[in-house]
Amino acid sequence: MTTFQTIDDIEPGQRLLVRIDVNAPVDDGVVQDDRRFARHAETIRELLTDDHAITLLAHQGRPGRETFVSLAQHAEILADHLDRPVDFVPDTVGEQARAAIEDLESGDVLLLENVRMCDGELPEEEPAVKADTDLVGTLADEFDAYVNDAYPTAHRSHASIVGFPVVMDAYAGRVMEQEYTANTAVRGRSFDGPVTMILGGTKAEDVIPVVERLAEEVDRFCLGGVVGELFLRASGHDLGYDVDGTELFDHQWADHGETVERLLSEYGEKIALPTDLASEGGAEGEGEGPRVETPVDEITKETSYLDVGSETIERYTDLVAESGAVYVKGAPGVFEDERFADGTVEILSAIADADCVSVVGGGDTAHAIELYDLAADDFTRVSIAGGAYVRALTGESLPGIEALEEAAR
Ligand SMILES: Nc1ncnc2c1ncn2[C@@H]1O[C@H](COP(=O)(O)OP(=O)(O)OP(=O)(O)O)[C@@H](O)[C@H]1O
Numbered sequence: 357m358t359t360f361q362t363i364d365d366i367e368p369g370q371r372l373l374v375r376i377d378v379n380a381p382v383d384d385g386v387v388q389d390d391r392r393f394a395r396h397a398e399t400i401r402e403l404l405t406d407d408h409a410i411t412l413l414a415h416q417g418r419p420g421r422e423t424f425v426s427l428a429q430h431a432e433i434l435a436d437h438l439d440r441p442v443d444f445v446p447d448t449v450g451e452q453a454r455a456a457i458e459d460l461e462s463g464d465v466l467l468l469e470n471v472r473m474c475d476g477e478l479p480e481e482e483p484a485v486k487a488d489t490d491l492v493g494t495l496a497d498e499f500d501a502y503v504n505d506a507y508p509t510a511h512r513s514h515a516s517i518v519g520f521p522v523v524m525d526a527y528a529g530r531v532m533e534q535e536y537t538a539n540t541a542v543r544g545r546s547f548d549g550p551v552t553m554i555l556g557g558t559k560a561e562d563v564i565p566v567v568e569r570l571a572e573e574v575d576r577f578c579l580g581g582v583v584g585e586l587f588l589r590a591s592g593h594d595l596g597y598d599v600d601g602t603e604l605f606d607h608q609w610a611d612h613g614e615t616v617e618r619l620l621s622e623y624g625e626k627i628a629l630p631t632d633l634a635s636e637g638g639a640e641g642e643g644e645g646p647r648v649e650t651p652v653d654e655i656t657k658e659t660s661y662l663d664v665g666s667e668t669i670e671r672y673t674d675l676v677a678e679s680g681a682v683y684v685k686g687a688p689g690v691f692e693d694e695r696f697a698d699g700t701v702e703i704l705s706a707i708a709d710a711d712c713v714s715v716v717g718g719g720d721t722a723h724a725i726e727l728y729d730l731a732a733d734d735f736t737r738v739s740i741a742g743g744a745y746v747r748a749l750t751g752e753s754l755p756g757i758e759a760l761e762e763a764a765r
């Protein structure tokens with residue numbers, strides 16, 4: 357039973373503003389198709405059967421990052437999934453966008469430009485403040501109703517997520533409804549065997565609070581990725597520092613280092629850390645060097661480590677094999693590069709083979725399942741969300757859901 361309205365409650369033939377999340381991996385400027393497109397295409401297809409005119413609003417990356425690109429390619433990928441045209445306009449809230457919206461007829465689909473290019477979208481603020489932005493004020497007038505299908509962004513109090521429901525009728529799309537229901541249901545379940553959580557990836561702010569919030573439910577946390585290195589730094593290893601111009605470690609350490617140290621001292625017996633890591637070997641300037649593995653005790657600050665090593669993989673996969681449930685958030689290594697995919701692929705394969713409840717979350721992590729031809733059906737659930745998924749697991753409320761609930765009241 358949901359406490360918000362869904363697309364089942366919308367009268368046919370409306371002009372809809374539909375917020376989706378097709379924030380995808382970008383490789384050398386090329387946007388990669390992933391599960392998010394396929395899932396949102398299902399919602400759009402369903403809405404089209406009710407003769408709505410659909411305008412899609414979405415984001416990609418964040419200002420300053422390489423992944424912060426236009427949504428022109430996203431429109432093409434969506435069109436492939438839908439097998440029908442998806443128009444794109446390189447404008448979100450200006451005259452060009454408004455003219456394109458006004459031209460829309462029932463059965464048309466239009467994608468607006470990256471909403472994070474608009475002032476007012478990003479800072480996280482209260483819904484009333486976001487409702488007062490030019491973005492919300494201008495676009496709300498063009499539509500009969502707002503649909504939020506962007507579950508992976510439901511944990512952000514951004515204008516396109518929490519602002520529209522303040523000023524117009526608001527409904528959850530199918531992805532929002534299904535992900536919310538399924539991820540919330542995992543919480544509080546009991547399992548036949550220990551509960552293991554694999555935590556990795558780059559977003560420390562998403563992962564670090566999970567250790568404390570789920571310390572009761574989870575028997576052991578197996579860490580990898582950038583987050584694993586930050587915990588190794590806290591345990592006194594010469595690791596988890598930015599090298600070669602990376603901007604992944606030092607600022608996250610400045611923000612979360614003390615918390616990591618505290619978590620390690622309070623929950624250390626539940627936390628498994630890598631004992632070896634992989635990096636790129638070969639002399640500088642030689643091009644792509646081979647994978648080289650080093651025990652963490654012999655590691656120095658000057659090298660970038662990009663995957664967990666074989667000994668760590670064996671320990672983690674053994675723990676997975678004896679688990680009653682395994683949750684995953686974030687990849688243990690840079691799986692996009694085949695040399696550093698062993699940790700991610702072997703651990704995901706062990707989970708797929710294990711006789712346990714398994715939930716994999718994280719947009720990038722879910723992408724690894726497709727990239728390495730693992731079968732999504734071998735997992736109990738593959739969530740397309742990262743931050744929103746872990747917050748649902750830990751019982752934290754999601755501003756995007758609260759906004760829909762408030763609109764329903
Ligand atoms: N040691 C490492 N150094 C740098 N990047 C790493 C390392 N280990 C993993 N990664 C990267 O982490 C990324 C996944 O991180 P992210 O925190 O975005 O996880 P996610 O939960 O899958 O996605 P999201 O939260 O965005 O939905 C992968 O693309 C991978 O390349």
Ligand SMILES: O=C(O)[C@H](O)COP(=O)(O)O
Nearest residue numbers: 377379508509719742743
């Ligand atoms: O990929 C995600 O996790 C969502 O699209 C949210 O993106 P963000 O972490 O940049 O807010």
